[in-house]
Amino acid sequence: MKETAVAKTAWPRTRAMRRSAPRTAKLNVSNLLVYAAGFVVIFIVLCALMPGQIAPYSPTEMVMTDIMLPPSLTHFFGTDYYGRDVFSVVVYGSRDSLLIGLASVLIGGLLGASIGALSGFLGGIFDTVIMGFIEVLMTIPGILFALAIAAAMGPSLFNVVLAVALSAVPGYARVFRGQIISVKGRPFITAARSVGAGNLRIFFRHVLPNAWSPLLVMATIGLGTSILIGSGLSFLGLGVIKEIPDWGTLLSQGRGYLTVAWWMSTFPGLAITMLVLSVNLMGDKLRDHIDPKKSRF
Amino acid sequence: MLKKRNNWKTIIALTTALVLVLSGCAGTNKASNTDKNASPAATTDAATAAAPAKGGELTYALATSPDTLDPHRSGLAVAVRAIRTIHDNLVAQLPDGTIQPWLATEWAVSEDGLSYTFKLRQDVKFHDGTPFNAEAVKYNYDRILNPETKAANSAALIRPYKSADVIDEFTVKLNLETPSNAFLGNLSQALVSIVSPTAAQKYGDQLGKNPVGTGPFKFVSWEENSQITVERNPDYKWAPPLVANQEAPYLDKVIFKIAPEEATRIGSVQSGQVLAGETIPPQNILALEKDEKLQLFKSNTQGLPYTLFINENKAPWNELKARQALQAAIDVDAIVKTLYLGTYDRAWSPLTPGTFGYDKSLEGGVKPDLDKANALLDELGYVKGADGVRAKDGKKLTLHYVDGSPNREKRNDIAAIIQQQLKQIGIAVEVEITKDVRTVVYENGNYDIYGNSQVNSDPEALRSFYHSGAVSVGANQNLPGFKNAEVDGWIDQGLIEKDETKRQELYAKVQQAIIEQAVIIPIYVFPYTIAASKTVKDIKFDSLAYPLFNDAFIQK
Numbered sequence: 001m002k003e004t005a006v007a008k009t010a011w012p013r014t015r016a017m018r019r020s021a022p023r024t025a026k027l028n029v030s031n032l033l034v035y036a037a038g039f040v041v042i043f044i045v046l047c048a049l050m051p052g053q054i055a056p057y058s059p060t061e062m063v064m065t066d067i068m069l070p071p072s073l074t075h076f077f078g079t080d081y082y083g084r085d086v087f088s089v090v091v092y093g094s095r096d097s098l099l100i101g102l103a104s105v106l107i108g109g110l111l112g113a114s115i116g117a118l119s120g121f122l123g124g125i126f127d128t129v130i131m132g133f134i135e136v137l138m139t140i141p142g143i144l145f146a147l148a149i150a151a152a153m154g155p156s157l158f159n160v161v162l163a164v165a166l167s168a169v170p171g172y173a174r175v176f177r178g179q180i181i182s183v184k185g186r187p188f189i190t191a192a193r194s195v196g197a198g199n200l201r202i203f204f205r206h207v208l209p210n211a212w213s214p215l216l217v218m219a220t221i222g223l224g225t226s227i228l229i230g231s232g233l234s235f236l237g238l239g240v241i242k243e244i245p246d247w248g249t250l251l252s253q254g255r256g257y258l259t260v261a262w263w264m265s266t267f268p269g270l271a272i273t274m275l276v277l278s279v280n281l282m283g284d285k286l287r288d289h290i291d292p293k294k295s296r297f
Numbered sequence: 298m299l300k301k302r303n304n305w306k307t308i309i310a311l312t313t314a315l316v317l318v319l320s321g322c323a324g325t326n327k328a329s330n331t332d333k334n335a336s337p338a339a340t341t342d343a344a345t346a347a348a349p350a351k352g353g354e355l356t357y358a359l360a361t362s363p364d365t366l367d368p369h370r371s372g373l374a375v376a377v378r379a380i381r382t383i384h385d386n387l388v389a390q391l392p393d394g395t396i397q398p399w400l401a402t403e404w405a406v407s408e409d410g411l412s413y414t415f416k417l418r419q420d421v422k423f424h425d426g427t428p429f430n431a432e433a434v435k436y437n438y439d440r441i442l443n444p445e446t447k448a449a450n451s452a453a454l455i456r457p458y459k460s461a462d463v464i465d466e467f468t469v470k471l472n473l474e475t476p477s478n479a480f481l482g483n484l485s486q487a488l489v490s491i492v493s494p495t496a497a498q499k500y501g502d503q504l505g506k507n508p509v510g511t512g513p514f515k516f517v518s519w520e521e522n523s524q525i526t527v528e529r530n531p532d533y534k535w536a537p538p539l540v541a542n543q544e545a546p547y548l549d550k551v552i553f554k555i556a557p558e559e560a561t562r563i564g565s566v567q568s569g570q571v572l573a574g575e576t577i578p579p580q581n582i583l584a585l586e587k588d589e590k591l592q593l594f595k596s597n598t599q600g601l602p603y604t605l606f607i608n609e610n611k612a613p614w615n616e617l618k619a620r621q622a623l624q625a626a627i628d629v630d631a632i633v634k635t636l637y638l639g640t641y642d643r644a645w646s647p648l649t650p651g652t653f654g655y656d657k658s659l660e661g662g663v664k665p666d667l668d669k670a671n672a673l674l675d676e677l678g679y680v681k682g683a684d685g686v687r688a689k690d691g692k693k694l695t696l697h698y699v700d701g702s703p704n705r706e707k708r709n710d711i712a713a714i715i716q717q718q719l720k721q722i723g724i725a726v727e728v729e730i731t732k733d734v735r736t737v738v739y740e741n742g743n744y745d746i747y748g749n750s751q752v753n754s755d756p757e758a759l760r761s762f763y764h765s766g767a768v769s770v771g772a773n774q775n776l777p778g779f780k781n782a783e784v785d786g787w788i789d790q791g792l793i794e795k796d797e798t799k800r801q802e803l804y805a806k807v808q809q810a811i812i813e814q815a816v817i818i819p820i821y822v823f824p825y826t827i828a829a830s831k832t833v834k835d836i837k838f839d840s841l842a843y844p845l846f847n848d849a850f851i852q853k
Contacts, residue, residue, distance in 0.1 A: 062717050064631045067638075068580075081580070082635065082714060155730070243716060253710075256559055260580045 034285045037278035044275050047094040055088035059244050068261045078263035080254065086263060089250060090271050096246035100161055100230035101223050108165035109219045112172025119173065120180030121203055131177065134170045142167040143229055150233050164229045168222055175218055179211040213290045220283035224276040231272050247272050349547045353851040355833065358556040358565060358574035362522050365505030368490045369441050372449040374752065377487045379553050381843045382527050384490035384510030387415060387434065388481055389537035390754055390840040394653045396481045399537045400429065400491065400511065410476030410793065417467040421535050423493035424515045431469035435461035436494040438471065454483040476793045478800065479757035486754060487843060513546045513847050525553040540837050540847040547850040566591065566828045572851065573829035579640040585828050594827040596842035599651040600753030601762065602644030605818040609778035611745050618673045620815035624663055626670035626722045632714050633821050636707045644819035646808045647759060654756040654804030659812055670722045687723035695725045699744035701734040708748060711820060742771040749776065750823065752841050756804045757792055763811060764788050777816045784810050
């Protein structure tokens, strides 16, 4: 969250000051939830960064004598039909799931924001054409769009990231365009223009810093969606095929065994749920924090 | 042109996506031409000798939708389950491999093996009233040869059939291009069964939607992706010796429900929504065996087991030692036991145990031996690097393993296990799971290992996989890229050898040579498995493990 700190200076000072007073942290249920969510996210990020320290077993080791053991103290999440420790596989699998989420939000966000910013700032025929196109794309459900891209390009990590990212682009573009247009019409922009600031200066010094915060919220919440879509693609067999499967793949591998070994897909499923829920909770909190409506009254 | 295709790809992808989402992310599509699940040695448990009850409808859940019910045009095993109920053949093959009369009462083979004269039953009628006679037989086999029919697997089965002469109304002489020991066995297969000539002329392309045969059941209706209904043929009295009931079947109707989603299919058998369901995965077999209301019917397929073909046209697998290293490093027992939990048998030979000529002496011959595998790769000059992967002249020892999607019979999981097993001897396995096996494997030949199986009634099936003249891949090689003049000779001789013992010896030699030269890694024999309510009695199987419902009845 380094970006937040940097960007704060760019906000009009009065707003920042007014906000700090009523927002001292109080320990209530919603805050507790956010803390819990934070811990989950931190733990999962740790899993992705140093799985070797957390997982008790190798994620690829198949012990043929220990297949489909139920959860126990030696195997927290049980073992799968290859005889792998499900906990270890889930820990290692976090890396791809997180990577798909982060990378696609980054790519999708950047691409969407650029399109939206250009469109909103330039306006005119360019805006009409681009937004018309974006509207068309928005009629296609995100998961279908991602599925089509993944199916056409074939399974690889990059393609999945691209598929998920592209499916998110229209959303970012539209929100950011709206934001840019609303900021563009504010009096301080007119003021800047009247003292002779050029287009580029106005855009980068005045419009952009005042427009990006909803995008941050959207990206945080979008992270959850992206992880879900990425897992969905893997679940359908269009995802990454690697030695260490990601969560979506684990979910689909265990699906046929639900009646005989529920733990094989339940725990990866729980991991997805926990991560997405936590990220969304944090996104909600962030939205409350920088919601212009709340901060302006 | 190319652009257009890409557009189509997207459209198809989109449609597929929608279908997938709507069908609850199913995906047990079984659609390989060469590969049909099926075979003999029916291990029908239960079925106590109760008097058959007449009437009732048997609902039977299929794993995929049939492509067509025109036997001559179908390429899917799942279609044969329905085709079998509607159509009959000239002859029947028993589980022991012997050929018995069916629509033909007797036959004579000419001295040179080039013509077969069949005497036909005189009391047989098609469902539409057309009489069954020598003309009908000639019409059927000529229809398969006719390019306009667009015959699928049947075209290969009918070979080397050339023409037919109608001698009198109930005598027909079939002429062959070359002698073939496999011919009679092939004539017993459902895909070359006899359709009504009147119906075939009337419906043409659409016969597959309106099949008319002489079988124990008449076609009633086919609701796309939902169900196929057939009803009892009351005039039926020409059943094959595979079943006990020589008269019309006991059941009023058989309703094939199409249920691609595994969990749904098994769930509906357990809940009693359908009386029987096919293709039960191993983990569920174990669970269903304990279910007091259910029983399992199981029959091993015949022909070629699921086999991994090592592509000899890709270095270093052209080297015998490299292939032997794979043979010694891949622990097939562990794979079969882990994934199939003891419900599938391990395969040892390029043929399955039920097939004529199977060489039992190969059993137990290949044993996993990592030291040997390592030593062989050392000899070839591959040295383990820091990452544990062997390399020679700066080139890493990788193996490109191609398998199809969806994950049929856990074949993708076999790839995952082999990846780990070969890591131990320093081979890096890249697994490619593709929906487009046809392009990757059969057009581009881009694989080091690819696995497949084939249901067949005769060891002649070996030809299309191991004879150098068979060029299924890129029109210049067979699946393993195997070229061996001696083996070619044995396969050619096996096709015409009249002495059974000698023929057996020839095929034994073929099988031994293939295993000795580590051309393939045979993995498992597929058992066709049905789960059914205990009230369902006496589902039988033909020699290729396709279900027969002549004897079946529902106990009240």
